[in-house]
């Protein structure tokens with residue numbers, strides 16, 4: 001597909017004797033926001049460092065718009081803007097001077113463009129202050145500004161939500177969606193917290209122990225698909241309700257935290273409610289949890305708390 | 308402007324925007340003013356009418372000193388040679404009726420050549436930090452993911468170190484000249500002086516002699532800066548680079564003297580950094596020539612830069 005922005009094929013990375021990345025394959029397309037999710041130490045940063053040529057690739061291949069990051073470094077890297085781990089800048093220079101510094105490293109970045117990115121990330125008021133006085137959130141913004149200076153085709157953001165409050169995250173979400181939709185940029189965004197980036201991604205890949213364990217599309221399936229959903233019922237008497245569901249509808253359910261919960265297909269919901277009411281069960285609340293991805297994530301990574 | 312030139316500009320900004328750099332220049336300037344003031348108050352030995360008498364007295368003293376040196380258990384040929392050369396110069400002046408110059412700006416500039424040790428020190432500090440600091444600050448990641456190869460980044464940094472050395476040397480030179488003019492007056496561009504050359508004593512332009520003295524010191528400056536730069540590129544750590552380079556700078560001559568009686572002593576870097584020895588004829592090891600020293604310097608230079616390049620371009624930039 002000509003729309004492929006970044007392609008990883010069978011990528012391995014060994015540091016010393018340890019194989020940190022064990023054969024990763026995926027492609028990211030133009031106009032798409034791809035989330036790279038995995039617990040700390042899964043290999044997200046290592047994978048990203050290989051994408052931008054900071055680490056050599058032990059085995060396999062990474063191509064950016066068809067160009068090998070190893071063999072055609074300059075052409076490939078020209079298309080990439082990135083922040084990797086903490087967005088560290090020169091602390092003794094102002095935000096503006098930092099941006100000027102990086103702007104000089106790319107042909108054709110005008111002062112106009114610098115103002116544009118400052119506006120995009122909302123740093124106008126503090127841009128002439130020294131970076132050492134910036135909060136982590138402001139540094140993240142400056143980091144994103146720096147990555148966008150040269151209008152890259154691919155934007156890579158490693159844990160950009162670190163240090164941001166929910167308002168900041170929601171703001172980032174908005175301009176990342178805009179970059180993908182309006183400017184057709186491919187965005188690769190990593191996080192160890194699914195909840196923080198789920199809403200801005202079109203697709204996520206889950207990485208664990210240096211391997212991609214699953215890919216999921218997000219968003220489009222929400223309304224129509226007959227996807228399996230998780231239903232939470234607040235009913236009394238709860239034991240009776242559980243029996244009714246298994247006898248009448250052959251649905252297995254369990255009691256969790258005072259709720260009756262079950263995995264069902266969406267079009268079964270009316271039948272469940274009707275049957276319960278007909279059998280004199282009081283129904284206080286019916287909640288459909290759309291977080292099936294989150295469940296999957298926990299299921300796959302085997303942890304409830306990811307820190 | 309190409310990205311490469313702009314990147315050299317970037318590197319220069321990163322050196323000169325920082326306070327430690329200003330402190331270096333402030334120290335140099337304060338020293339120059341201080342030395343001028345002390346020289347002034349302690350009385351400049353302007354030469355009077357009976358300069359011939361003064362030189363003859365000087366000759367007598369030198370003869371005596373040589374005598375004493377010869378009789379001492381340790382006969383120090385190099386020191387003896389220095390006094391012999393002084394006598395030769397004095398005699399040349401007496402025979403040709405060339406009075407010594409009054410102490411002026413050029414003389415002050417020439418005396419201040421010792422400040423270049425400080426310039427070396429500062430250049431070592433800058434060279435040691437220029438790569439290591441990017442790792443320390445974490446900015447190396449954002450610096451390397453640009454359409455410049457690692458070789459180009461390394462080169463812009465190296466050129467930037469050399470430019471720093473050059474600007475700082477010029478700063479010492481120009482400040483000394485201006486401060487010297489204010490305190491002691493100016494000898495002019497036509498003033499001459501008497502110097503030793505391998506084929507005897509000569510009268511040369513004072514200005515060109517000052518230029519030569521500074522020029523020769525550049526060799527040592529560049530070699531020490533390149534050494535510190537290499538350590539910085541290999542270990543990505545500035546304190547090690549500063550420590551090693553300063554240690555070698557101060558012990559270099561001692562190392563050479565310590566191994567002086569081995570055949571391979573002349574291959575030591577510091578036996579070759581003083582090219583002025585070929586100009587004065589006061590050569591450290593028998594059989595050493597200007598060509599030999601220049602060859603050795605190039606070998607060391609290429610070795611330092613090759614090692615720096617290999618480590619900087621081949622090694623992973625991983626997390627800590």
Ligand SMILES: Nc1ncnc2c1ncn2[C@@H]1O[C@H](COP(=O)(O)OP(=O)(O)O)[C@@H](O)[C@H]1O
Pocket residue numbers: 015018020038039040041042043044045046047625626627
């Ligand atoms: N320089 C290194 N040397 C050895 N192991 C490393 C190095 N850097 C990272 N690792 C290991 O590689 C694994 C993946 O790390 P990383 O890519 O930083 O994970 P993530 O970004 O997903 O949190 C971790 O187990 C980490 O300990």
Ligand SMILES: [Mg+2]
Pocket residue numbers: 044045046085158159
């Ligand atoms: Mg990470």
